[in-house]
Structure formats: C-alpha cells, structure tokens
Amino acid sequence: MAASAATATAAAVGAGEVISVHTLEQWTMQIEEANAAKKLVVIDFTASWCGPCRIMAPIFADLAKKFPAAVFLKVDVDELKSIAEQFSVEAMPTFLFMKEGDVKDRVVGAIKEELTNKVGLHAAQ
Numbered sequence: 001m002a003a004s005a006a007t008a009t010a011a012a013v014g015a016g017e018v019i020s021v022h023t024l025e026q027w028t029m030q031i032e033e034a035n036a037a038k039k040l041v042v043i044d045f046t047a048s049w050c051g052p053c054r055i056m057a058p059i060f061a062d063l064a065k066k067f068p069a070a071v072f073l074k075v076d077v078d079e080l081k082s083i084a085e086q087f088s089v090e091a092m093p094t095f096l097f098m099k100e101g102d103v104k105d106r107v108v109g110a111i112k113e114e115l116t117n118k119v120g121l122h123a124a125q
Contacts, residue, residue: 052110
C-alpha cells in the first residue's frame with residue numbers, strides 16, 4: 001500500500017504549482033508528459049529584469065492553483081533563449097497556451113483579465 005501512495009504522490013507533483021524550467025531536458029520532459037496526458041500547458045515566458053513579469057507572477061501562481069489539471073511552466077527567456085525563439089517570443093511577459101504540441105493561443109503583456117479568461121477558456125476544452 002505504501003508503494004501505491006508514493007506513486008499517487010509522485011503523479012500529483014507539480015499539480016497546482018508553477019514549474020520553473022531551467023534546461024532543455026526539463027522542457028522536453030514537461031512537454032512530453034503533458035502531451036501524453038493531453039493536458040493544457042500554460043507557459044509564462046519571463047525575465048528576471050522584467051517589472052511587469054514580477055507583477056504577473058503571483059497571478060500566474062494563483063491560476064495554477066485554480067486549474068490543477070493544467071500544467072503551468074515558467075521559462076526565463078535569458079536562460080532558455082532557444083525555446084523563446086522557437087515560439088517567437090519578443091515581449092515579456094508572453095503567455096503561451098499549448099495542447100498536444102500545438103499552440104492554441106497567447107497573451108502578450110501583463111493583462112490579468114485576458115490571461116485569466118483564456119486559462120478558463122482553454123482549461124474547459
């Protein structure tokens with residue numbers, strides 16, 4: 001019984017939390033797991049020097065708690081430039097919505113209402 005409880009706990013790791021991605025390996029693993037589970041992935045492309053990004057961080061964290069079935073990732077554009085370039089991120093913050101490997105939507109800028117509405121919309125699909 002202890003093994004099944006440990007497995008259930010491991011499966012729930014990250015649920016309701018923002019996962020910071022620091023390496024290409026972590027990025028690949030998170031995206032592959034989410035795709036396999038057909039989960040919505042919401043990505044916050046941010047930068048340490050970005051004031052509006054710091055304002056949006058607690059809002060993004062609250063959304064992760066409200067929508068635990070989705071995967072919420074945080075990517076520093078200076079740390080993982082290749083990922084930011086792959087998705088044509090040119091301004092911070094940029095929030096990207098992906099499902100099964102396809103980009104479904106994006107929000108560019110610190111627009112709380114638009115981000116909240118789009119998370120709710122895409123999480124329901």
